[in-house]
């Protein structure tokens with residue numbers, strides 16, 4: 001994999017980087033049903049050009065006053081959710097799109113909202129050409145979204161994991177009871193004019209053992225309800241906490257025990273490579289003869305041909321299915337037509353209440369993501385709790401700026417392979433979540449020198465693709481643990497610098513920053529202490545420590561009407577050497593920078609955009 005090599009020297013008449021005005025950080029807690037769900041950490045700039053918009057914080061898109069984002073809704077969504085979306089965006093409801101039609105539309109959309117019927121494939125992300133920033137799944141299962149492709153394209157995927165739980169659990173119980181008492185078959189028989197009381201004798205539920213496979217949100221609600229029906233409930237879930245099961249009075253058992261000892265089995269696990277066709281000939285063979293199976297999870301967890309075989313020989317007495325490997329299943333499907341099978345067309349989440357809830361849950365998540373919030377229901381981004389984000393927000397700004405500074409110090413020809421990040425903190429290492437900071441440093445380093453849009457979703461992936469090795473270190477700072485971080489150092493290892501003073505004793509390009517009064521400051525360059533707030537553009541000079549230097553450089557800048565917003569001089573050896581850091585609002589012209597370089601007492605200097 002090619003290592004990164006800066007494409008342009010930092011000192012140039014026209015840097016590729018547009019100056020980033022100081023973002024104001026807004027932190028917005030959006031409580032939904034009294035739950036803290038998300039927090040905004042976004043740069044809000046009064047007027048932002050498209051390129052500047054890409055320079056923000058870990059946001060997916062910074063809202064401009066100029067253009068409303070476009071949200072494509074490809075499946076029926078509750079009115080409350082649509083209303084919410086319309087307040088913030090142009091909403092395009094286009095149902096039943098073919099894959100080709102979806103690909104054709106998607107490059108005009110900032111967000112896409114789907115249910116289980118839309119396949120969001122790699123082709124969709126490719127066709128989006130970088131515009132699609134968020135996919136919202138109005139429901140739980142995200143097996144219809146190619147998460148890897150989403151991550152590679154820096155597209156956030158969010159879902160609505162809670163609003164349809166009860167609906168799915170109730171549907172599971174409806175299928176369980178309907179199956180046990182042959183409700184569907186008896187109904188069809190009567191409607192065809194028959195009265196078959198002997199044919200449709202059912203089985204009782206009370207006292208029977210039900211195995212709940214997947215003891216998550218839906219599984220545990222099914223368990224609770226089945227206990228109310230007098231069933232003995234056991235569950236299998238390798239990841240479920242035992243205390244949650246204990247609280248409901250359910251015993252967690254092994255897969256083998258669950259399938260071999262139960263009279264009824266209800267499936268509630270997600271479809272993943274591990275669970276795909278987990279119920280096959282072998283597992284049906286281990287079940288109690290005459291077992292009854294309910295599936296409101298995903299069709300793909302069952303090998304459907306194997307189920308038909310098990311039903312044919314009576315190994316499985318009955319099945320009640322809401323979900324299928326291919327939806328809709330072929331009309332001549334033997335499984336659907338089997339007399340011991342009852343079916344519904346993926347109705348688990350389809351109650352009025354659940355659909356209104358899901359629509360609002362997903363609309364809030366998508367709008368939040370488009371505004372730059374990190375959604376609490378992000379599926380492919382680090383889940384950083386809101387309180388952590390709140391605390392780290394000034395360091396997030398600092399981290400990105402340090403990355404941007406460090407990369408501009410690299411000499412044009414050398415490639416970056418290693419990034420070392422050192423956090424000095426009084427906190428216990430377990431008490432500091434640095435993932436968002438690492439992502440922002442990668443963003444700061446990669447984005448200015450590539451055409452990539454880097455955000456918290458794809459930062460780690462992008463770094464890996466670019467062959468960047470990132471290591472993080474913690475050093476103990478003897479201070480108050482109330483302050484999460486004292487300083488952040490970014491080291492670029494094994495590279496040459498165009499500003500020799502930026503090289504530390506260990507041979508790395510090193511920049512260090514701190515947050516002072518909420519404002520990010522640069523505090524160390526190479527081995528030299530500096531103290532400048534990270535705003536606007538920066539000129540760093542190493543010079544002979546002698547009177548008149550500040551005036552001389554100041555005059556050169558004033559001649560071109562370049563406004564100095566701060567200046568800091570740090571002497572290393574009195575009357576021998578000093579490092580001068582000058583913050584300027586405008587980007588000086590090449591000629592002006594050349595004049596600064598020609599001042600005899602200036603040994604070296606570099607111009608950096610922040």
Ligand SMILES: NC(=O)C1=CN([C@@H]2O[C@H](COP(=O)(O)OP(=O)(O)OC[C@H]3O[C@@H](n4cnc5c(N)ncnc54)[C@H](O)[C@@H]3O)[C@@H](O)[C@H]2O)C=CC1
Nearest residue numbers: 141168214215216217218237239268269270296297348349
């Ligand atoms: N039919 C429908 O309309 C609906 C279907 N669903 C589906 O129901 C399923 C469960 O949804 P939720 O409970 O909300 O999800 P959840 O994430 O809360 O629960 C899933 C549980 O499955 C467990 N699990 C993962 N791998 C497992 C394995 N190999 N064996 C056993 N357990 C395993 C997880 O640890 C987790 O506890 C999902 O597949 C979802 O897509 C959900 C809502 C509606």
Ligand SMILES: O=C(O)C(=O)COP(=O)(O)O
Nearest residue numbers: 115116117139140141349
């Ligand atoms: O939420 C889920 O996982 C579901 O299966 C519900 O799917 P739907 O939104 O009804 O297409």
